[in-house]
Amino acid sequence: METKKKHIVVIGAGYGGITAVLRLAKQFSRQSEIQVHLVDKNNYHLLKTQLHEAATGxxxxxxxxxxxxxRYNIVFHLDEVTGIEPDRKFIHTEHGQLHFDILVLALGSQTNFxxxxxxxxxxxTLQSLRDVQGIHDHISKHCALAxxxxxxxxRKAILRFVIGGGGLSGVELAAEIAxxxxxCTRSHRVNxxxxxxxxxxxxxxxxxxxxxxLSERVKRELSEKGVTIMTDTKIISLSVDAVTLSSGKTLMTKTLVWTGGIQITDMFKESQIKTxxxxRILVDEYLRAxxxxxxxxxxDNALAINPITGKPVPTSAQFALQEGKLVADNIHATTxxxxxxxxxxxxxxxVVGLGRHLAAGWLALPFKKKLSFAGYMASLIGTAIQEKHIFQLRKLSRNWTMR
Ligand SMILES: Cc1cc2nc3c(=O)[nH]c(=O)nc-3n(C[C@H](O)[C@H](O)[C@H](O)COP(=O)(O)OP(=O)(O)OC[C@H]3O[C@@H](n4cnc5c(N)ncnc54)[C@H](O)[C@@H]3O)c2cc1C
Structure with a gap:
């Protein structure tokens, strides 16, 4: 790598990272002394918010x-980041190391067991492409086995699909699995x-x-799809064919998908970056460590604080997109x-997807008002939100023939 140049390295090509890297490349496109890099362990941008739909094919x-x-001068490194040395300004990867002058951390989150x-x-788990392929194959196979x-x-144990965690991804996945x-049961002539x-x-x-x-509406729609909801109940242990619950009950099952918690890589703590x-990394109002x-x-990597509420900004794709854009603008402004x-x-x-043609959610209106909605219209709004991200990616990447 040429050392005369200033190297801006973005690690992670998820919602935050891909937005940041494309915007950086656009802003610095006329400055040959700046080189933008992107590092990801996968050679694709994963639409994580739609994983539950991919899990059901x-x-x-x-x-x-x-x-x-x-369309940009971005050096892509298909590699897994294994460590960060902030004082020496190097990241370590499976295949070597990379110097940076400015680093953007966008590695997302992992499952917390x-x-x-x-x-x-x-x-x-429901975090990666491999996860969703595994879930889809497993459910299809178990309907056939039944x-x-x-x-x-x-037969009932084979057809009992348990989701650990009733957050957004757990609820959306339960509806899709229903x-x-x-x-699948219909096509295999199973009751x-x-x-x-x-x-x-x-x-x-x-x-x-x-x-x-809205929470009640979600519950009602799930019940109508035949989903059983057990609240106030913890998972105590899991074996290959049974899950034990805090109520003392044991459910025989071959399938448990855990969506009950996330954590951020230990790499940041090990690198002595304050978390x-x-x-999550403690950041100032400009999203700098x-x-x-x-x-x-x-x-997900940034523990940004909402200046109005004083609370941490939740881990969510919409905030990752906003932060990726802001960080690119602030790096450009600093430079x-x-x-x-x-x-x-x-x-x-x-918007919470509830399976085929069904969703529930809310949209922000002016003057801090909210518009709540549910049903078919809500699923159209959910699709429009997903399409908006694709549209913005197409625009940002100047690639109008992407699909
Ligand atoms: C099933 C599911 C449904 C969700 N639904 C919604 C929703 O409806 N709405 C919403 O707002 N949010 C939703 N979320 C949360 C949302 O997906 C995350 O908050 C968002 O993806 C965070 O974006 P990010 O850019 O921080 O990280 P990510 O999008 O997770 O991207 C991280 C990137 O880093 C890469 N990476 C990770 N580790 C390494 C490494 N060591 N080396 C190299 N590359 C690495 C990954 O390959 C990935 O490309 C959902 C999450 C899940 C799992």
Missing amino acids: KKQVAIPIDRLLR YGIPGLSEHAF ASEPNEQN DLSAR SAEAEIIIIEAGTSLLPHLGES GGLG VDYPFIYAVG VGTKCKPYAPSAMGE
Whole structure:
């Protein structure tokens, strides 16, 4: 790598990272002394918010990186980051090391198993393309296995699909699995009434942050799809064919998908970068690591504080996108000597997909008002939000023939 140049390295090509890197490349396109790099362990941008739909075979959720970057001078490194040396300004990867002058941390989050016995060994997770392919194949295979299983109890265990965690991804996945298992059992001529989808949630309700009426609506729609909801219940342990609950009950099952918690890579703590809750990086109002002004963090990695509420900005794609854009603008401003902008998170709304043609959610209106909606219209709004990200990626990448 040429050392005369100034190297801006973005690690992670998720919502925050891809937005930051494309915007940086655009802003510095006329400055040959700046080289922008992107490092990711995968050669695609994963649409993580749609993973539950991919798990049931409905959607393609990976956009090849080369299609996104091809109109820009961005050096892409297909490599896994294994360590960061902030003082020496190097990142370490599986295949070597890379010097940076400015670093953007955008590695997202991983599943947190909270040390629950058997969970990391036997549960499916919902974080990657491989995860969703595994879930889809497993459910399809188990519907087929049920068709040739003569014992009713065994058949029910084969068709009992358990989701650990009643947050956004758990709820969306349960609804999709309900649709998939209905389809699969029908095509294998298995009695669909024997299939059971169960959400196990430690809290007192599903998605309480949506407010009581939307949360109740979600519950009602799930019940109509045949999803059983067990709140106030924790998973105590998991084996290859049973899950034990805090109620003392044991459910026989071959399928548990754990969506109950996330954590951030330990790499940041090991690098002596200051972190807070969940291992997220403590950042200032410009999204710079508090102790390293040349390191920025975005998305799930950044523990940004909402200046109005004084609370941490939630881990979510919409905030990752806003932060990726702001960080690119602030890096550009710092480089050309103009004023940086502080982060002012703005919640546009939230839509919870509830399977085929169904969703519930809200959109932000002027004067801090909210518009709540549910049903078919809500699913159209959800699709429009997903399409907006694709549209913006196409625009940002100047690639109008992406699909
Ligand atoms: C199933 C599911 C559904 C969700 N639904 C919603 C939703 O409806 N709305 C919403 O707002 N949010 C949703 N979220 C949360 C949202 O997806 C995350 O908050 C968002 O993806 C965070 O963006 P990010 O840029 O921080 O990281 P990510 O999008 O996770 O991207 C991280 C990138 O880093 C790469 N990477 C990770 N580790 C390494 C490494 N060591 N070396 C190299 N590369 C690495 C990954 O390959 C990935 O490309 C959902 C999450 C899940 C799992």
